[in-house]
Amino acid sequence: MSDTNINLLVKAISSYWPSDPSDKARRYIGQFYDRTRLGTKISGKVEGNHGTYTVTVHLQETNLSSACSCYIGKGGNCHHCIALAKTFVKEPLGFRELETRKIEDVKSMADLEIYLKSVTLETLLSQLRGKGITQKAFAESIGMNTRHLALIKSSEKRNRFYNELGATKLAVLWALEHLADSER
Ligand SMILES: [Zn+2]
Structure with a gap:
């Protein structure tokens, strides 16, 4: 099925950014390392003017979004995003396909690392909301400032990762598994 994902992504990129990239974007094409793909989401790192940037382009349904650190x-669409997309179109197989794990198959630390990379804090918190537990209530229960939890979540979306991101995901997973649905 991975070929399908590659084709979908290449097609979406070509219609989203149909024109030739600007000179600014052009000089980053092909310069990315740690190139990976998870389904229809690609990621890469590049040396920019102010350090290393983590860049992602993600196709969800028919919606193409991008983000860069x-x-x-913040909202994507910077020249690094365009360059990552064009790098992928040129050489899709240069992106290593990431493994995935289902939560029930996580048995080792290696599995855990793979799993935590494949799920966002936003997704986990929305599952928690499905149990009737709000982000605010969750933050308060683990003694975390509500705004800080929101910051960890929004930062992940723009490829800036807090040290406590993985620990926070684990805390949500614990709550998902052990807490009963609360009344809404
Ligand atoms: Zn950028």
Whole structure:
């Protein structure tokens, strides 16, 4: 099925960014390392003017979104995002396909690492909300400032990772498994 994902992504990128990249974007094409793909989401790192940037392009249904950890890349669409997309179109197989794990198959620390990388804090918190537990209630129960939890979540979306991201995901997973659905 991975070929399908590659084709979908290449097609979406070509229609989203149909024109030739700017000179600014062009000089980053092919310069990415740690190139990976998880389904229809690609990721890569690149040396920018102010350090290393983590860049992602993600196709969900028919919606293409991108994000970059550079100072203008918050909502995506910066020249690093375009360059990553064009790098992928040129050489899709240069992106290593990431393994995935289902939560019930996580048995070792290696599995855990793979699993935690494949699920976002936002997804886990929305599953928690499905149990009737709000982000605010969860933060308070683990003694975390509500705004800090929101920051960890929004930072992950723009490829800036807090040290406590993995631990926070684990805390949500614990709550998902052990807490009963609360009344809404
Ligand atoms: Zn950027």
